[in-house]
Amino acid sequence: QKEVEQDPGPLSVPEGAIVSLNCTYSNSAFQYFMWYRQYSRKGPELLMYTYSSGNKEDGRFTAQVDKSSKYISLFIRDSQPSDSATYLCAILSGGYNKLIFGAGTRLAVHP
């Protein structure tokens, strides 16, 4: 079993839709959870990070962590064509020695 599972998609939505991206993880000791956005042929860009459980909001983006079910989510409101990218969840390992990535979900927002 992988430590972090993420559905690779692709996910295709119309402009203006609410997008929900999700990951599950296996180790209940994980505390730091990140979401990255990666455009084609570019490096991952850190969107948000959350410590422990709860929600964090930044503009149209909301990150949510549910430690009881080991489930993390990223919601994108009013999605735009410029949001078309691959979204990667990442978790900092317990020893802070590495980030463990999900497979990435490819998102396409069409006008």
Add this chain to the structure above:
Amino acid sequence: GEEVAQTPKHLVRGEGQKAKLYCAPIKGHSYVFWYQQVLKNEFKFLISFQNENVFDETGMPKERFSAKCLPNSPCSLEIQATKLEDSAVYFCASSQSGAEAFFGQGTRLTVV
């Protein structure tokens, strides 16, 4: 600098040749991570450093890969005797705390 700088952007090597990649972390960041991204977007962890000390090298194929982060120099990742399967994009990231990690734009290595 304010961003992670990776050089070169592209590197082509014949099978069996050496490849050396460089990464300048963000000033003040003490953690450096190297990742390999192959075709299907999977990020494979290679090695991490805390300052110049190896923090975790569990992902490194040690027989051909080596890495260093020396004071006042860019970090480096070296592959001796490259193989076709080493073709990938290699990303470096740096972090101040270990949590928020910022990535460079990557070096695309093509082994022919």
